Amino acid sequence: MKRSLSYYIMLIVLKIKGIKKDFSKDPIDFKKIRKADVHKPSGQFFKHNILNHFEIANSLISEISTHEKSNQLLLFIHGGAFISGPSRHHWNAIKEIAKQTNYTIWMCSYPKAPEHKISEISNNMDSIYHAASEKYPSHQISMMGDSVGGTLVIALIQRLIKENRDLPCKIILLSPVMDASMSNPEIEKIDAFDPMLSKKGVSSAKKMCVEKIDLKNTMISPLYGSFVGFPYTILFLAENDITYPDQRLVVEKLIAAKVDIHVIEGKQMLHIWPLLPIMKEAKVTLSEIIGIMNNNHVLLKTILTTLILYFALHFNYEF
Template sequence: MKHSFTYYLTLIIIKLKGLKQKFSQDPIDYESIRKEDVYKPNGKFFKKNITNRLQILNTSITEIGLNDSNKLILFIHGGAFISGPGKHHWDTVKSIVQSTDCTIWMCNYPKAPEFHISDISENIDAVFMKATEVFEPKNIILLGDSVGGTLITSLVQRLLQEEWQLPKKLLLISPVMDASFTNPDIDKIDSFDPMLSKKGLLSAKKMCAKDYHLKDPIISPIYGSFEGFPETILYAGERDITYPDQILAYKKAKKANVNIKLIEGENMPHIWPFLPIMKEAKMALNGLITKIKE
């Protein structure tokens, strides 16, 4: 596949930002990475279309919508459990809201190392329960990138265990399915992943896990069950160290008869549908929006 000029430009920008270097440190410098966080977006669009702000436990929710919709996208952002949301998350929110009739809840949940996976999961559960008080579960879509994908996958596993109603659909963008990073195929990709490194990600996961084993489904949903999952769409980029475990999770979900679709990005980096500038990212995001409308 021939890539666009903007693909190579994006790789240069990622390199100049030093993301690979930041994710190659142990312990990971979470305070430095958090400098890119955006908690309150700027601009006329958000000033006009932020309709509500909620606080649920330690999670701050920003509600964005063009109208009074009965459809909700619960957006659980990524950031290695230590940071976020970032500008690219808000840009994605804007694109989705402008192109659909959905309301979005952007969920700024508590982060490690101040909080741990049990605290974070408790918050995600509480947010979903609150959402079901306002929206019917059949009208709720869960959207998560990177560890946001981890959190919504493990949420659904808990919902199934407790026999709660499920959301309509899961949209997983480069989800981290195994926090232990023990898959040997990861080491083959680490050298040419432009953004992430196993060393730093493991450090972040250990900060978050605390007393939990890194292979516990609460932080590594690949070790949980996928039986009974709702429709799931999985975006996986080949130039991403989290890719090998995404493929294993996809195969496990298929074996469990989940209605799951895999969208692979040839030579694409982590969370590529959310990256700015790149032509391939815009195409992937447009495809994601189409899936939301279905």
Template sequence: MKQSISYYLTLFIIRLKGIKKNFSEDPIDVFKVRKEDQHKPKGQFFKRNRLRSIEIADSVVTEVGLNKTSNQLVISIHGGAFISGPTQLHWDAVKKIATQTAQKVWLCDYPKAPENQIGTISENIYLIYQKALEEFEPHNISMIGDSVGGTLVVSLMQCLIKQTIKLPKQIILISPVMDASMTNSEIEAVEFRDPMLARKGVLSAKKLCAGKLELKDTLISPLYGEFDRFPLTTIYAAENDITYPDQKLTIEKLKESEVEVKVITGENMPHIWPLLPVMKEAELSFQLIVESLKNKVTSHQKE
């Protein structure tokens, strides 16, 4: 497939920013990675349409929406290797979802490693979802997570199923990190093509987050958990992304569990490509996300 000019421009900007260099360090420089963090939204759109700020445990949830009476909710769990975020990319995505779906969006700024470990972080995501259930029907809730945000969404589903708590109508995973141990034998070949991530730095960040847990613990590596009764799951998987090999294994497990799963494979795409600015391929993929959120979804969970 021929890529757009904007694709090559985006790759040039990624390399210029030195993102892969940052993720080639062990230990990873947390404060350098956090330079892109933006904990509060900027601009007139958010001044007009930020409905409220909700403090839940150690998290700050920003509710954005054009329609104050909407009963539809999108819970957005951002990525950032567990050590950073949200960034402008995440606020831009919230703006697009809010304007194009008229649904309410919760951007969840949860606690980060190394100050916090995966147990605390996961508990915060659980409590955020519980708060959502107090205000919205589960069949009106969608969840979207990119990178480790996807990790947290999948881990939450496994937790909710064990506790027989009602699930959201669908989850959308953008380049989810499914195995923190990074032991998949296919990663080495992909790493050469990956313009953003390197195994060394990603693994360093995961160790900071895991604390005393094994890296293959299902809380931080949901690939090793169960997938029975998952809601409709859409996965955006980028070919030039070191997390791609484990996404393929996840897709196999979802299908074996008879979960309705939709896969959008980004040919020659980098990590979290639908969220990247400028790139035509990103814009087209993000439109698919918007359409998924706008469509009415019926549950396909196994009883």
């Protein structure tokens, strides 16, 4: 497939910034990577549309909305290898989502490794979802996570199902990291041409976060958990991404569990491509995400199910 000129410009920018080089170090230089963190964004949009900053557990929540009476909440769980974030590209995506949907958005900046470990981060996710569910019914909550943000979203859903808790109506996952052990042999093949990530640096970051538990523990490697009972799940995958092989395994598990899923594969795309600046492909895909959010898939499905049951009961139809 022919790529846009902006795609190649993005590759050049990544090369100049040395992103791959930074993610090829062991130990990874988390302090250097954190220099790109943006915890409170500037600009007129955020000045006028950030409604509140507040804390849940040890997480900073920024509440953004362009609507005074929004009845939909998006929990945005950012990526950053557990060691950094949020970054400028996260805020840019939130800005577009807020402008083009009627969602209130909680940007969730959780504690980072190596100072904080996966058990504490997971507890923060539990607390954030509990606080959200006290303000919104579950069918009005959606979740979005990129990279390890996707890890945290999936692991949270697995815990909620085990606890028989109400689930969000949908989850949107952008290049989710599924296995912290990075043991899939297919990763080595992609590492050679992934323009952003390297197994060495990503593995280093995971080890900083893992505490004393196994790298395959479902808190940090949800690939090894159950996917039965998951809500509507939308996945954006990228071929030129070392996390891609494990994502394909998750798709297989979701299908086997008969989960309602929608999978978009970016041909020759790179990690978290829908959030990247400059690229035409990213802008198109972010518009697609916004379209998915504006389309109340769950409500439509509920209405159709109700109609089918109605006809079955009243007209003795057999399905």
